[in-house]
Amino acid sequence: MNELIASVFETPVINYRQLSPILIILGAAVISVLVEAFVPRANRRVVQLVLVFLALITAIIWAVTGAGQQAITGEGAIAVDGPGTFLQITILIVSVFVAMLMAENRLDPAGDAFTARANSLPGSEDEREYTNRGWTTTELWPLFLFSVGGMLLFVVANDLLILFVALEVMSLPLYLMAAIARRRRLLSQEAAMKYFLLGAFGSAFFLYGSAMAYGFAGSIRLGDIANAISALPGPNGLIIAAVALLSVGMFFKIAAVPFHMWAPDVYVGAPSPVTAFMASCVKIAGVGVLLRVMYVAFSGLAWDWRPLFWIVSIVTMLVATILALTQTDIKRMLAYSSISHAGFLLIAVIALNPQGIASTLIYLVVYATATVGAFGIVTLVRGPSGEATHLSQWAGLGKRSPLVAGGFAILLLSFAGIPLTAGFIGKFTVFGAGIAGGATPVVIVGAVASMIAAFFYVRVIVLMFFTDPAEDGPTVVTPSPFTGIAISVSVILTVIFGIFPQPLIELAEKASIFIR
Amino acid sequence: MGAEYIPVLLLGALAFAFAVFSVTLATLTGPKRYNRAKRDAYECGIDPTPQPMGGGHFSIKYYLTAMLFIIFDIEIVFLYPWAVSFGLMGVFALVEVILFIVTVFCVYLFVWRRGGLEWD
Numbered sequence: 001m002n003e004l005i006a007s008v009f010e011t012p013v014i015n016y017r018q019l020s021p022i023l024i025i026l027g028a029a030v031i032s033v034l035v036e037a038f039v040p041r042a043n044r045r046v047v048q049l050v051l052v053f054l055a056l057i058t059a060i061i062w063a064v065t066g067a068g069q070q071a072i073t074g075e076g077a078i079a080v081d082g083p084g085t086f087l088q089i090t091i092l093i094v095s096v097f098v099a100m101l102m103a104e105n106r107l108d109p110a111g112d113a114f115t116a117r118a119n120s121l122p123g124s125e126d127e128r129e130y131t132n133r134g135w136t137t138t139e140l141w142p143l144f145l146f147s148v149g150g151m152l153l154f155v156v157a158n159d160l161l162i163l164f165v166a167l168e169v170m171s172l173p174l175y176l177m178a179a180i181a182r183r184r185r186l187l188s189q190e191a192a193m194k195y196f197l198l199g200a201f202g203s204a205f206f207l208y209g210s211a212m213a214y215g216f217a218g219s220i221r222l223g224d225i226a227n228a229i230s231a232l233p234g235p236n237g238l239i240i241a242a243v244a245l246l247s248v249g250m251f252f253k254i255a256a257v258p259f260h261m262w263a264p265d266v267y268v269g270a271p272s273p274v275t276a277f278m279a280s281c282v283k284i285a286g287v288g289v290l291l292r293v294m295y296v297a298f299s300g301l302a303w304d305w306r307p308l309f310w311i312v313s314i315v316t317m318l319v320a321t322i323l324a325l326t327q328t329d330i331k332r333m334l335a336y337s338s339i340s341h342a343g344f345l346l347i348a349v350i351a352l353n354p355q356g357i358a359s360t361l362i363y364l365v366v367y368a369t370a371t372v373g374a375f376g377i378v379t380l381v382r383g384p385s386g387e388a389t390h391l392s393q394w395a396g397l398g399k400r401s402p403l404v405a406g407g408f409a410i411l412l413l414s415f416a417g418i419p420l421t422a423g424f425i426g427k428f429t430v431f432g433a434g435i436a437g438g439a440t441p442v443v444i445v446g447a448v449a450s451m452i453a454a455f456f457y458v459r460v461i462v463l464m465f466f467t468d469p470a471e472d473g474p475t476v477v478t479p480s481p482f483t484g485i486a487i488s489v490s491v492i493l494t495v496i497f498g499i500f501p502q503p504l505i506e507l508a509e510k511a512s513i514f515i516r
Numbered sequence: 517m518g519a520e521y522i523p524v525l526l527l528g529a530l531a532f533a534f535a536v537f538s539v540t541l542a543t544l545t546g547p548k549r550y551n552r553a554k555r556d557a558y559e560c561g562i563d564p565t566p567q568p569m570g571g572g573h574f575s576i577k578y579y580l581t582a583m584l585f586i587i588f589d590i591e592i593v594f595l596y597p598w599a600v601s602f603g604l605m606g607v608f609a610l611v612e613v614i615l616f617i618v619t620v621f622c623v624y625l626f627v628w629r630r631g632g633l634e635w636d
Contacts, residue, residue, distance in 0.1 A: 009601075011605075036626060038629060
């Protein structure tokens with residue numbers, strides 16, 4: 001009847017068992033949209049919370065019980081392998097704790113961290129009225145689930161098109177989530193706008209790179225691109241351009257210097273629980289994908305992209321560390337710290353060996369654990385107009401609430417990579433992989449950068465414990481069990497991973513082989 | 517390597533030349549009877565850049581409606597090829613399309629319940 005349609009249609013094989021965590025989360029997201037539509041406003045929060053935690057925990061159970069069964073499915077578009085499953089489970093577990101921070105509603109007298117009505121003019125009568133009615137933005141929860149679903153797909157995507165779709169499913173909800181802070185509305189809206197524009201800019205790079213890679217290899221599958229590269233007789237401009245553009249797109253997402261400009265402003269403006277989500281889960285997903293694309297598709301071109309990655313890694317570590325030294329705002333300082341961690345993670349990408357994969361997995365786990373706790377503690381320290389984020393306001397915190405300040409000190413030491421905290425294990429394994437992969441100069445710069453970084457982390461600790469609190473300083477508000485549990489688990493895990501790292505290391509090493 | 521891209525370049529050059537040619541030709545040969553409507557960017561519809569300060573904002577409703585239109589438009593874009601080749605793809609495609617329609621329907625329910633379809 002029509003020559004354009006193939007006469008035989010082969011039903012694609014889809015391993016639903018391997019995809020179940022993604023399907024559970026995205027299915028729950030759709031149900032969550034229906035909850036927004038049909039459940040009365042007064043009950044929405046409770047129903048959404050039950051749905052979100054149920055979905056996350058079910059997905060974790062399915063992902064954990066299904067771990068170890070590797071599969072390339074969806075006609076080669078998705079590769080559920082060791083690193084993919086490991087990252088999925090990490091993202092899901094971290095998301096549980098991020099969701100706990102988001103669910104917190106006892107810190108602010110007006111309710112949770114999210115605005116009553118996002119479309120009201122900031123500071124208007126209208127906004128006050130809805131705040132008094134006790135409204136909050138429950139649309140956060142479907143957005144959150146969609147974003148988590150996108151991340152789960154992102155880390156197992158095995159072709160450039162699925163990668164791009166997953167990237168957008170992950171990012172688009174985040175732009176909105178950044179815009180709905182209850183306090184400092186204008187700053188929050190500005191953050192969302194910047195994040196959207198820069199995020200779209202980064203996505204465009206990624207898409208352009210995908211087009212180039214397709215033009216070169218005639219396929220968007222990562223494995224096919226690798227085969228086309230290994231069959232290459234000599235240098236080829238098209239594939240070099242593709243690698244460069246794809247890398248830039250992913251550098252934007254993980255906020256590596258010089259593509260980090262958006263991160264401090266967005267991290268400061270977004271509601272702190274959302275910042276915790278961006279700094280932990282987005283970083284996990286972004287670095288996971290960078291690792292997969294570079295290892296699976298472009299390892300044959302290592303001589304071409306490694307110098308670029310060397311430079312980006314060194315510049316990221318140094319610039320972020322030096323800028324962090326000059327910050328006076330705690331959220332901004334944590335933002336620069338998060339940027340510098342992207343630099344350390346790049347060392348493992350450069351390494352291009354199985355240790356590189358395992359050490360990235362370890363580093364991401366310990367980094368995300370500490371990040372969630374750190375931003376959780378930022379939400380606790382409050383003045384009359386919301387979170388007190390200026391460093392001077394944190395002076396003497398250790399004398400007023402030693403427990404919170406002590407927990408924060410442990411997390412900061414972990415960021416700095418001091419022994420007996422989880423951060424040390426992360427840095428140690430990444431540096432080891434880097435040296436094994438022949439990137440010793442980068443590792444040396446990394447060691448120097450972490451020594452400089454230790455200075456500004458320790459400065460905050462000194463400020464908290466060895467200075468006198470200001471008279472009208474902020475108070476540490478007692479949170480509900482949600483935030484309490486999230487922060488405690490984060491601090492305890494940071495110590496446990498630091499003292500008994502062996503199970504984590506073994507698990508990561510077992511998971512460190514990509515399939516294609 | 518590279519020779520197979522020459523047709524693309526040629527097409528680009530042709531498109532560019534055609535654009536320049538037709539705009540130039542129209543300016544040279546067309547009748548010149550200017551009036552107010554003729555000088556507008558669009559000859560019908562709402563003025564894209566209204567004049568007075570404060571009086572010229574577009575209501576956000578226009579954009580909402582436009583976005584809704586796109587959602588359902590995209591749904592149709594996917595349904596047509598499926599409908600044409602339905603006989604070939606069988607139950608698998610039927611289930612997939614039903615899932616797709618259900619998902620879009622959830623969006624519709626959300627929009628309807630939250631007042632997105634009411635103009636005032």
